[in-house]
Amino acid sequence: MQPASELSQFAADVLHGLSARPKHLSSKYFYDDEGSRLFQEIMRLPEYYLTACEKEIFETQTEGIFAAFANCSNTFDLIELGAGDGTKTAILVSHFLKRNADITYSPIDISQEALDALSEKFTAEFPSLRMQPRRGDYFDILRSLKNGGGRRKVLLFLGSNIGNFTREQSVTFFQDLRKVMNPNDLLFIGFDLQKDPHVIVRAYDDSQGVTARFNLNLLTRINRELGGNFDLTKWTHYAIYRPTEFSARSFLISHEQHNVRIDALDRTFQFDRWEAVFMEISQKYSLSMIESLAADSGFAIKQNFFDSKNYYCDSLWQLTE
Ligand SMILES: C[S@@+](CC[C@H](N)C(=O)[O-])C[C@H]1O[C@@H](n2cnc3c(N)ncnc32)[C@H](O)[C@@H]1O
Numbered sequence: 001m002q003p004a005s006e007l008s009q010f011a012a013d014v015l016h017g018l019s020a021r022p023k024h025l026s027s028k029y030f031y032d033d034e035g036s037r038l039f040q041e042i043m044r045l046p047e048y049y050l051t052a053c054e055k056e057i058f059e060t061q062t063e064g065i066f067a068a069f070a071n072c073s074n075t076f077d078l079i080e081l082g083a084g085d086g087t088k089t090a091i092l093v094s095h096f097l098k099r100n101a102d103i104t105y106s107p108i109d110i111s112q113e114a115l116d117a118l119s120e121k122f123t124a125e126f127p128s129l130r131m132q133p134r135r136g137d138y139f140d141i142l143r144s145l146k147n148g149g150g151r152r153k154v155l156l157f158l159g160s161n162i163g164n165f166t167r168e169q170s171v172t173f174f175q176d177l178r179k180v181m182n183p184n185d186l187l188f189i190g191f192d193l194q195k196d197p198h199v200i201v202r203a204y205d206d207s208q209g210v211t212a213r214f215n216l217n218l219l220t221r222i223n224r225e226l227g228g229n230f231d232l233t234k235w236t237h238y239a240i241y242r243p244t245e246f247s248a249r250s251f252l253i254s255h256e257q258h259n260v261r262i263d264a265l266d267r268t269f270q271f272d273r274w275e276a277v278f279m280e281i282s283q284k285y286s287l288s289m290i291e292s293l294a295a296d297s298g299f300a301i302k303q304n305f306f307d308s309k310n311y312y313c314d315s316l317w318q319l320t321e
Pocket residue numbers: 028031036039081082083084085086087088108109110111114136137138139157158159160161
């Protein structure tokens with residue numbers, strides 16, 4: 001077997017995840033071209049309320065968001081981590097440009113498909129917008145975001161992306177962001193709030209099976225990129241909500257005992273009948289959880305924006321001293 005150091009990061013992470021007990025795969029790898037296309041489909045599903053709620057906040061409170069971002073100066077740089085297709089951000093950008101803001105927009109995403117869709121849309125809609133799309137892992141790109149402090153940076157982390165991190169990972173991530181921020185910079189984060197668990201579970205197990213295809217697509221990606229032989233007919237997508245931890249979790253369940261060979265790892269993995277592979281966590285928050293997360297990461301909440309159902313919160317943070 002190749003040592004992990006000689007494998008691509010993807011291969012190394014798959015090796016690590018499928019060698020663990022229980023087995024797991026990282027949701028960061030969902031977003032190949034097909035994964036990004038499927039995620040755009042998920043965002044249009046009636047059950048996936050998260051997108052509709054954040055869109056409502058942006059559509060109805062754009063002026064309040066603008067006032068908070070601009071803070072008496074119309075000049076700022078928007079940097080979006082995990083931008084996806086940028087559909088919701090376009091609502092903000094459109095308003096900021098109408099208000100004659102002097103802005104630049106730097107979307108960062110690991111998926112070329114997502115960045116292409118975003119760039120095509122933004123170039124057509126906002127020909128005068130200065131844009132610098134960057135493809136890559138935002139953990140790697142972070143350090144290069146440090147600037148001299150001349151222009152205010154507003155970092156965007158939308159779509160409840162943060163929910164896919166554990167609390168410990170969230171604090172480390174925000175502390176890393178803090179290191180590249182100047183005192184005047186801001187961080188704008190989309191949090192999915194706690195609500196009726198039935199509503200939450202439906203968002204991760206939709207009636208049309210799009211979320212199932214989205215999860216199963218990671219097995220197809222392993223087959224294609226790492227020479228795996230996963231047979232998708234042997235797997236089912238399964239989503240639950242753990243009300244004591246306020247988190248949705250998704251799994252792929254193996255229907256039968258079988259082996260899967262992955263050539264790039266020179267390994268065969270055995271899956272038992274009904275064995276689960278953990279795929280993704282989607283944490284749901286209360287306001288006190290958001291407050292303590294901000295405090296533990298070195299931030300203070302400047303302003304919160306809620307949708308009319310109080311399902312979702314976009315929280316604007318500033319650095320503490
Ligand atoms: C849940 S989607 C949210 C998209 C967008 N922010 C929205 O609200 O619609 C997550 C996005 O983050 C990207 N992504 C996930 N992990 C990433 C990483 N480590 N670095 C850069 N982009 C990442 C994915 O490709 C995907 O487009």
